[in-house]
Amino acid sequence: MLNELLRLQQKNPKKVIGLMSGTSADGIDTCLVEISGNSINTKINILGFETYPYDAYTRTSILEACNPETGTVDKVCELNFHLGKLFAKAAKSIANKAHIPMKNIDLIGSHGQTIHHLPELHSTLQIGEPSVIAQETGVTTVADFRPRDMAAGGQGAPLVPYVDFILFRDREKGRALQNIGGIANVTFLPSNCSTNDILAFDTGPGNMLIDRITELITNNVSYFDEGGKLAAKGTVSNNLLTLLLKHPYLSKPPPKTTGREEFGVSFADSFYRDAKKIGIKDVDILTTITAFTAKTIADSYKRWILTKYPMSEIIISGGGSYNNTLTKFLAQYLELSVKVCSVNSFGIAPNAKEALSFAILANETISGNPNNVPSATGAKETVVMGKIVPGKSLYQHSLR
Secondary structure, eight states, rough: OOOHHHHHHHOSSSEEEEEEETTTTTTEEEEEEEEESSGGGOOOEEEEEEEEEEOOOHHHHHHHHHSSTTTOHHHHHHHHHHHHHHHHHHHHHHHHTTTOOOGGGOOOEEEEEEEEEEEGTTTEEEEHHHHHHHHHHOOOEEEHHOOOHHHHHHHHHOTTHHHHHHHHOSSSOOOOEEEESSSSEEEOTTOOOOGOEEEEEEEEEOHHHHHHHHHTTTSSSOOGGGTTTGGGGGGOOOHHHHHHHHOOOGGGGSOOOOOOOOSSHOOOOHHHHHHHHHTOHHHHHHHHHHHHHHHHOOOOOOOIIITTOOOOEEEEEEGGGHHHHHHHHHHHOOOOSSEEEGGGTOOOOOTTTHHHHHHHHHHHHTTTTOOOOOOHHSSSOOOOOEEEEOOOOOOOOOHH
8 A cells, every 4th residue: 555655646747636614514615626746846727616515404414513512422423424425425526527537536635524623722623534535436535634733732723824835925925815714814925935934823703703694684594695795785883893803812813723613603693682682783783793804804914914024915715705895894994005806816716725725735745745834823843734544546456
C-alpha cells in the first residue's frame, strides 16, 4: 500500500473532488478539480461544481445533532454513516456530471459536517464517515482535518488560509479573502507575504443568524433571505445593533474561531424574543441582524488588520456574497476606497471556494506537506492535517 500511496503522491496532474458542508447545513458543496503540483507550485483547473441540497429530514437531523439537548450519541452515530453515504453520492454525481468515471478520480478531500466545535477545550467533531466515502466510491479519501491542528495546540480553524496563500498571494497587493458562510472568516495576505505573515480568524456570524431570523419571520417558509430582499425592506435598530456589538467574542484578539455554539439558534431565538418584546417589527429585526453581520466584519478589519497593514482588495466568497443588503452594509461600514470583488472574478464560484480548498488540502496531505497556518489557528507548529482512508485501488494493488 505504501508503494501505491507513493504512486498517488507522484501522479501529476490529479483529479480531486472536494466536499464541504458548512455550519448553515443546507447541503454538500462539491468541487471537481484537476490539480497540478503542490504547495506554492499548485495549479488548478476547476472541472465542475455543484451543491447538492439536503432533504428536510437530513437537515433537521444535523441541527438536532448540533444541539446538546437533542444530539444524543445514537443520533450522531447514525448520522455519521448517513452523511458518509450522501457525501459519496455527491462525489459520484459530480464525476458523472463531468463525464469522468470514478476510477479516474484520484483523491477525495472531505471536510465533513461540524457537529460541535470547542476551541477553548481543544476539541472538535466533524462527521460524514470517510470510510463510507472511500468504500462507496473506491477512491482514497482524506478527511478529519481539524483534530491534528488542535493536537498541536491550535483551534482547528480557520483551515482555508493555507489555500488562500497558495491561490491569492500577491507581491504588491494586500488582499483580504472574506468568506461569508454560516460563520464569517477572513484571511489577510499582506503584500509579498510568507505563510508566517498570514493573519486569519473568524470575524463572527455570517449567514447563520440571518438564516434563522428569516425562518422565524416567515414561519419556516424560507430558510434564507434570497439576495437580501427581505432585509432591504426594513430599517436598522441602532439601539439593538449597539447591544449586539457588545458580544465578548468580537473584542477577543486573534487567533480566534467561533461557531453555532456562540452564534447559533439559541442566540438568534433569544435576540428575536427580546426584539419582539420591545416592539421591533419582524422585517426590522432581520435588517438589524444583517447589519450586525456586516458590522462585525468591518469592525474586525479596523481593529485587527488596518491598524497594521495597507489593504488593496477585498475578495468575497460564500453564500453571503449573494446577499446584496449584506454587502451594501459591509461597504457602508468599511468606509474604505478599496476594490471589493467576488471571488467569481478569479474563475471560482463563490460557493465553490471552500470545497475547492479541501480538495487542495487533501492534495497537500497526500504530498506530505504541512497544511495548517499556526498564525491563524494558534498551533505551536505546522502539521500535516487529515486522515487518509485508502481507496480500493490502493489496497487491491497491495494484494497482488
